[in-house]
Amino acid sequence: MAAAVSDHLPQNAPTTYQGAAADIPVQPGLYPQGTEFAHPLHYVDTAADGSEGAPGRFPGARADRVKEIRYMYKIRAFDPDYAGPEIKEESAPAYANRKGGWIDNGAGWILAGWIEDAGGALRAQTPSELVQCVGCHSGHEPQRETGGHATFQSGVGVTIDGTWAMPRRLPGEAGWGEMTAMGYRAPDDSDAVGTAAYPDPINRAMATGEFAHFLENVVGVSLYGDMPASVEAFLSNTIRAQSGYSADWPALETASAEAYVETQRLRARLLKELTANGAYQDTEGNLVGALLYPPRSSALEAARGYRMVVATQRFDFGKDVFPETPVTFRYFREPETAFAHQDGRPYEVGETVVDRPIDEDRTSLTWGVGIAPTEITDSPDYQPILDYLAEHAGPSR
Numbered sequence: 001m002a003a004a005v006s007d008h009l010p011q012n013a014p015t016t017y018q019g020a021a022a023d024i025p026v027q028p029g030l031y032p033q034g035t036e037f038a039h040p041l042h043y044v045d046t047a048a049d050g051s052e053g054a055p056g057r058f059p060g061a062r063a064d065r066v067k068e069i070r071y072m073y074k075i076r077a078f079d080p081d082y083a084g085p086e087i088k089e090e091s092a093p094a095y096a097n098r099k100g101g102w103i104d105n106g107a108g109w110i111l112a113g114w115i116e117d118a119g120g121a122l123r124a125q126t127p128s129e130l131v132q133c134v135g136c137h138s139g140h141e142p143q144r145e146t147g148g149h150a151t152f153q154s155g156v157g158v159t160i161d162g163t164w165a166m167p168r169r170l171p172g173e174a175g176w177g178e179m180t181a182m183g184y185r186a187p188d189d190s191d192a193v194g195t196a197a198y199p200d201p202i203n204r205a206m207a208t209g210e211f212a213h214f215l216e217n218v219v220g221v222s223l224y225g226d227m228p229a230s231v232e233a234f235l236s237n238t239i240r241a242q243s244g245y246s247a248d249w250p251a252l253e254t255a256s257a258e259a260y261v262e263t264q265r266l267r268a269r270l271l272k273e274l275t276a277n278g279a280y281q282d283t284e285g286n287l288v289g290a291l292l293y294p295p296r297s298s299a300l301e302a303a304r305g306y307r308m309v310v311a312t313q314r315f316d317f318g319k320d321v322f323p324e325t326p327v328t329f330r331y332f333r334e335p336e337t338a339f340a341h342q343d344g345r346p347y348e349v350g351e352t353v354v355d356r357p358i359d360e361d362r363t364s365l366t367w368g369v370g371i372a373p374t375e376i377t378d379s380p381d382y383q384p385i386l387d388y389l390a391e392h393a394g395p396s397r
Contacts (some may be wrong), residue, residue, distance in 0.1 A: 001035070002166045004158035006385055007204075030161045033077050033108075037165050041068040044299040046194060049186040050178070060181035061194065067306070069122065071112040072137065072163065078108030082137060096127035103130040105138045116310045127314045135164045158384050168386045170201060182287055191296045194228065195289040204387035211287055212275040213285055213382075219268045221291055223320075226327040230298055238279055239270050246273065252327060257349055260332035270334060284396050325352050339372040 001017055003009050004026050017024050021032035042062035050059025059062060096103035101124025102112040111133040113125035136156050160167045169175035183197025199210035220226045227235070239249035250266055253259035274280055282288050294302070305321030331347040333339065340346050342355045356372040 002169065005160050005163075006167045007143065013249060027079070030077075030079065031163070031166075032076055033074050035072075035074040037072045037163065039070040039198075040066045041070065043067055043303060044294070046293070046296045047186050047190075047301050049184050050180065051185070051342045054186065058178060059184065060179045061184050061186075061299075062179070062181075066122070067310075069114045070133065073110045073112075074105075074108055074161075075110050076108050086204075096130060098127055099124065101125045101130070103127055103134060104161060105134045109137065109162050111137055113293065115315060118311055118313055120310070126313075135380060138189060138323050158382055164384055170198070170386060174198065182292060184289075184293060187289075193289045193295050194293045195282065196286065196287040196292055199285050200287055201386045203383070205381070205383040206383040207387075209275070210386060211291070212280060215275055215280060215291075216268065219264060220328065222326075224326045226326045228294065228298065230295055231291060234288070235274075239274060244277075245270055254327065254330075254332070254350055257332045257334050261334055268380060329353060337373045337375055 001021070003013065005018070005028075007028060009026070009028060013026065014212055015025060016022055017032045021034060024032040042058065043065045044061050045055060047065035048054055048056045048058060048061055048063060052174055053268050055064075056062070100112070101109050101114060105111050111130060114122040115125050115129065117123045136160065153228060175382055180197075185195045185197060187194050198335060200211045202208065203210045203213060206213060215221070218225055221231050222228055235249045239245050239247075247266060247270065249270060252267075253263045261391055277392050280288055280291060302320070306319060309315060309319055329352055331351045331353050332349060333347070338347075339357050347353070356370050359367050359369050359371050363366055
């Protein structure tokens with residue numbers, strides 16, 4: 001199964017899956033019906049690295065306490081190559097069960113979740129909370145019947161059969177066992193940053209370092225595309241003209257859209273210089289811990305913010321609390337890519353983006369879909385398949 005969804009099937013591969021799915025023909029890129037995954041999300045403990053004497057039972061900076069459990073079960077076969085708009089579309093009803101805590105993702109899977117109630121005990125998630133799961137774990141496949149339009153806009157577009165599970169598994173023995181967060185090792189200083197034990201994995205399609213590609217194209221390392229304070233500090237100390245870079249790492253300018261775009265372009269150029277000279281890896285060739293892990297103070301602050309969400313039970317509005325709105329949530333558009341609110345009001349520079357224009361033509365296949373330009377730069381089509389670790393494949397650049 002892992003070989004099928006990771007596009008590693010040998011020529012002499014069996015024609016059926018194994019185990020309970022032994023009577024189901026292998027289809028590259030698809031899991032057999034009956035596949036299930038469980039994913040516990042833990043609180044962070046920066047001292048938990050799995051070494052002798054470390055707190056808790058788990059490596060990877062995971063505390064013993066679980067904050068959420070996510071579950072997927074493939075209930076029916078779904079082939080995106082043959083699914084038309086009548087099968088899966090944005091305006092189709094979402095089938096969910098409030099008592100059981102599950103939702104149908106429209107692409108063959110039932111998604112379920114349990115999250116903390118106000119007292120800290122796990123409870124079934126509500127349908128509105130489970131929409132977040134469908135937002136990533138669904139399909140996003142252009143259909144031939146509709147001229148290439150994506151008929152269902154939920155889903156991030158870089159999953160394989162709705163998941164990252166097997167394609168994102170590290171190759172070899174490193175990919176089986178407890179999740180270690182790239183071999184996390186706790187720091188000696190209680191508020192320092194830990195270190196990693198693995199180099200940059202190689203992306204199979206691009207034959208280059210996965211994290212290097214991420215740095216160069218996202219120009220941010222958080223889930224929200226920005227740079228946390230600890231990462232900013234590392235980059236500011238590392239990327240210096242006196243160290244051979246073309247400029248010092250700049251602070252983001254937010255006084256105008258033009259200044260913001262210009263500093264982001266400079267940052268993107270400097271990050272390419274960082275990856276080209278391998279400075280995103282440490283002296284042992286492993287990923288730099290400062291780019292992956294928070295210091296203890298940041299982890300505790302994030303936990304305090306999350307506790308506010310648990311106490312108020314407002315998971316529908318997100319699970320992170322910010323001291324201020326992330327810069328990537330704010331409006332910095334130059335005239336050629338500008339957009340307004342849906343009611344036509346212009347956005348002000350720095351204003352929080354709360355809505356975008358949509359296709360309002362009810363006869364259109366993309367009715368209700370956003371039509372504002374994304375400003376995503378040209379880059380190779382991204383496939384989420386990891387092939388080898390950098391140490392096995394030579395330099396990543």
